[in-house]
Amino acid sequence: MDSQTEKSYRSIDEVKARFVSATAADIARLKKIARIYVDGGEVEELISLSQQSLLSDRKWPVDVDFFALMAMTMKSIASTERRKSALRQHLSVVPQHGDAADLFDIADARDTPEDLASKKSEYEATMEIFRTDDLATTFIDAKVLGYSKQEIMDLCGVDLTGYETIARRVRRKLEQRDQREAING
Structure with a gap:
């Protein structure tokens, strides 16, 4: 120049x-x-x-x-x-420690592309586990979207007992998956 x-x-x-x-x-x-x-x-x-x-x-x-x-x-x-x-992918499915029925948002304002890919992959893997369970996939999606317990019960067409049953089923399957992954390394 x-x-x-x-x-x-x-x-x-x-x-x-x-x-x-x-x-x-x-x-x-x-x-x-x-x-x-x-x-x-x-x-x-x-x-x-x-x-x-x-x-x-x-x-x-x-x-x-x-x-x-x-x-x-x-x-x-x-x-x-x-x-x-x-x-940024804002919502992720993650069991909250101590209260098995609750799922919460773990989005980080500083997510990297790798974090986003990992969260998307985790969500897809979770949905794959429940692919034949319409109530569970509806429950998970509603939790991810932040619906209230009452809204989820209405959406799934269940009462409180049904809600707790779905939450327990989701929690147990995710725990089983985590245990298998821990064992298989």
Whole structure:
């Protein structure tokens, strides 16, 4: 590149100095910008992630205003997080320790693609175990989707005893599978 098209960037020391010298008004302005991209408690986190990005991998061109750069950085980070969240498998079937009838959501906000594949595989394997048991698959899907006990009973057409029977059957089959896997290594 020739010198006319070569872009100049601020040094890491200049970036650090800008953050250190931030006034209360600057911080308030950064929070106002962050609120455009995220809600409530995530504002501070977004500012922090943007700061980390500027101190590690993102460059600050000398001809770009600090607040414009922070806005672009925040927008990029928030957009990336929204895309990750949209791709994330939010619910997984997992027996909750101590209460065999309850299943709960173990989705992690920082799931990796490998985690997602593993959760999908776990769900598919679980559904395969119960492929001939319509009540159990309905029960599992309803639990995964967060239905209440009463909604599940209505959906499955059972009373409390029937609900508990299905929950016990699901729990036992999953425990048997886990035991077989532990034995077979």
